[in-house]
Amino acid sequence: MEPSAYLLLSGILFGIGVVGVVARKNVLIILMSVEIMLNGVNVAFIAVGSHLGDPTGSVFAFMVMTVAAAEAAVGLAILIAIYRLKETIDVTELSVLKW
């Protein structure tokens, strides 16, 4: 089956993840939306890689996963630190960089 359907799916997953990042205020949900975005990207990699018969696609997806793990860990650590300080997980209240 040709990969364009997979690519469309990848795009849809990515779009849903982006909506989550943009529209939600809960930091945890935002981080989870990022994970969805990364998954969408992985789908694209695997689809094209398997279509072309190149393991590079899988390798790349592997790297993405590794990075996603590291990023989730660090991101959650930051979240905990902020929660201790500010007692909130609402992104709109974490706006010290406001004009």
Add this chain to the structure above:
Amino acid sequence: MVTGILDYLWLIPGLPLLGVILNGAIALFSERPLLLAEAAHGEEGHGHGDSHGAHPAPAPYRKLVAFIGPATVGAAFVVSLLSVIALAARSPHDRLFVQVLFPWIQAGGFSAPAALQLDPLSSVMILVVTGVGFLIHVYSVGYMSHEKAFARYFVYLNLFTFAMLILVLGSNYLLMFVGWEGVGLCSYLLIGYWYEKKSASDAGKKAFIVNRIGDFGFILGLFLLFWTFGTVNYTEVFAKIPLLSANGVLTTEIATAITLLFFLGATGKSAQIPLYVWLPDAMEGPTPVSALIHAATMVTAGVYMVARSNALYLLSPVSMGVVAAVGAATAIFSATIGITQNDIKRVLAYSTVSQLGYMFLACGVGAFTAGIFHLMTHAFFKALLFLGSGSVIHALSGEQDMRKMGSLKKHLPITFTTMFIATLAIAGIPGLSGFFSKDEILWKAFSSEHGHLVLWAVGALAAGVTAFYMFRLVFLTFFGASRMEPQVEKHVHESPFSMTVPLMLLAVLSVIGGWVGIPEVLGGHNHFEAWLAPVFGHGAAGVHEAAHHPVALELGLMAGSVAVALCGIGLAYYLYRVRTEKPKEIAETVPTLYDVVYNKYYVDEIYDIFIVRKIVDGSVWLWRAFDAAFIDGIVNGIAAAVRGAGDGVRRLQTGVVGNYAFSLLLGAVLIVGYILAR
């Protein structure tokens, strides 16, 4: 050996320049700190134009300046003399020497090298400038000895000499203009020497601004000249005249335009109608300055310029007529003002304006040699008159009003004798220098093909008026009973040698200076005319005109002008020695006429109302409406716009991460959209 001296032509302006540098260094590093320290201590300054204040302990630098100032000009005189002798050693056709100093301007086809040109005309000028200038520098050492800003004076005086020498030695119009502007600047600096006094600084400004108006004409003339000839170098311009006239490029109209524009500059620099108004005010400056700048040298720059451009002027009968008419009108006009003035220097100032009118009258009728001749003799006796008046003022502790003088003959014998000789010269008494030069002008005004009976009549009348007011000056100042203030009379004394020796030398020159130009009808050879023939010979058709007039006519007119002068002297004697109450009676009989003449025909006031006020009002409007409102509005408006924009844009920084992510998303959508659209 002597011919080699011409290689050192550059020393003639170079030596005064050296004086400027040396004196300038002294003024900056020795005098200025001294003056600033004194001012800081709040000591009473006395720089207001009179001597006999407290004598400050003379600082050592003053001796140095007193030597360098005159010495450089004296050395320049020696070099000038040797150079002129070297020039005379050549045959008359070969008397043109150009020394290129450096290329200066080379722009495509336009070349204006910084070069000095020595020919008969400029040789006369350099001798007058350096010779009379040297005597005035020496005189200044004595006259200015009580001044605090001694070094500054000599810096400016040397700078003036340098600029004037550049003016007369330049080999092209552009270099002449450099010198032209330079003397204007120095005139401003020197007239406003006592700048703490408002009237002096105002006079300096007036001189510079009025000159500037004339310079505007000069510059336009220069542009037109370059546009027509493609060059500004004298030799090239004059050589091209026949060719360009023949092929129609140089029409009479263009020649008229160029010469009239140049003449506008000359009216400014040489104080003719309408731009003479600065010269009487310029008497605010120290008297030696008046002698040098406003009698002997700077004001003659206009005459020199017209004489140098004689080939151009001869192409345009209209310009010749204008020059002659303006010259004659100015001569009689300012002579009439001179008869009512009470300030001794003002009389001499108006006299200068009048005599300059004579020089332009001469040039206007084609008698350029006569104009330069009168320039030279006038330099001698007018400088002498000014320096003598300075001696009188110095003796009277600063008094300049002739109504408060009198009987100075016995107190100031040397000053009296020398000034009397100068007065005889300016009145045109036969045998003295002024007679020969003035008479030649009057004769040419009558007889030349460009001349006219009316011009002669006006000139002769002005000669009579001149004799009158000059002898009035002498009688009021030196004769009669003393009208001096008592405390002034106590201190009256003859001036020191540094001041009287130049007077005596100038008196000698006033007598013998005219003997180089004795006309043929009186048995002389007129060497002066022969000397200047290479410069004026071509086209000065008036020279040959004399042959067509009978000798008796010339002698008759000569006798007539002498008679007019004697009438003037006689009238002055009558009114100021015999019936001394008469002048007042006459003034009371025609009070309005007297007022008008006494107030210089209200010319300054008229200029102020119709010209100056209008310009000032225009400036104020421009300041308020244009500069403050419009331009500042634009600048402030831009600043306000930027601030407003910043104010709006900063609201994008919400601090909410989601918003930032959205902007990233938006950017990505737009970029991909753009790629798709291509």
Add this chain to the structure above:
Amino acid sequence: MEPILFVLFGAIAVGGAIMVVTRKHPMSSALYLILTLFAVAALFALRQAHFLAAIQVIVYAGAIVVLFIFVIMLVNVPEDKLPVERATVMQVLGVVAAGLLILEGAVLARRFLLPSGTAADAGSVQAVGKALFTDYLLAFEITSVLLLAAVIGAITLAKKKI
């Protein structure tokens, strides 16, 4: 066969993703996330990328989401203190923009015709392992450094007292 399974698992993935993004309580989102990840793993397997499918389940669903749940329970925000998610302009705009992006992506993808290939074994453990330890060895090693940095960073950031 493949298209049917694709549509099935794809729908599950999309549905799960939408639920993740729209739930109020983060716990619900986390659980739906697990569903989505499993669906994606199935899609990987469908494309013969067995290695990655396994890794997806083990690492993503088994570690990362577990970490998420730990943090959710650690933070333990009470129900009433959860951020109020009102409908805002940003939500609408976000959906619109994302939709545009997807559309553009689709058009873009249509333009590029990929050369067809088969090689069914490209995603097997052997192939990936081989590629990972020969061509991409450097990247592999650097990844380990990255993970070390992440570990140290996470510990440091989350400590009460450094």
